[in-house]
Amino acid sequence: MKLQTSAAALNQATKGNGRKKHCPEEVDEIREVSVPRICSTCKADLLSKGYRQRSVLDIDPVTVRKVLYRKVCPSCGVEVTATVKDALSGSLLSNQLMAEVVDSHYLLAESAPAGS
Numbered sequence: 621m622k623l624q625t626s627a628a629a630l631n632q633a634t635k636g637n638g639r640k641k642h643c644p645e646e647v648d649e650i651r652e653v654s655v656p657r658i659c660s661t662c663k664a665d666l667l668s669k670g671y672r673q674r675s676v677l678d679i680d681p682v683t684v685r686k687v688l689y690r691k692v693c694p695s696c697g698v699e700v701t702a703t704v705k706d707a708l709s710g711s712l713l714s715n716q717l718m719a720e721v722v723d724s725h726y727l728l729a730e731s732a733p734a735g736s
Contacts, residue, residue: 641675682720 659666691702707714713721 639675641673682717684717687714 655666657666658664689702689704691700692698693700706716708718711718
């Protein structure tokens with residue numbers, strides 16, 4: 621038996637609630653963008669039909685720091701092996717940096733267009 625779906629039913633089934641825009645009072649930054657006056661494809665003049673704002677969550681670039689953990693005996697000054705609690709044993713990357721890399725990898729992999 622073949623199911624038939626009307627256009628209205630399809631629109632209702634795929635219609636979402638959307639997401640809330642940021643209130644002007646809660647934003648950290650407003651970035652003004654410029655729009656070209658000519659279409660880059662066909663070179664026709666673009667007509668102004670007003671504007672709409674777009675709310676986006678962004679992150680500041682992550683700063684990677686080189687950190688040296690060491691432990692020195694306060695009595696004789698000899699360096700002893702330091703125990704690092706913020707990294708896996710033998711790992712060059714801290715747990716925080718590892719989590720950031722994994723999170724970014726999966727977020728970008730899911731949102732990137734195919735073939736990029």
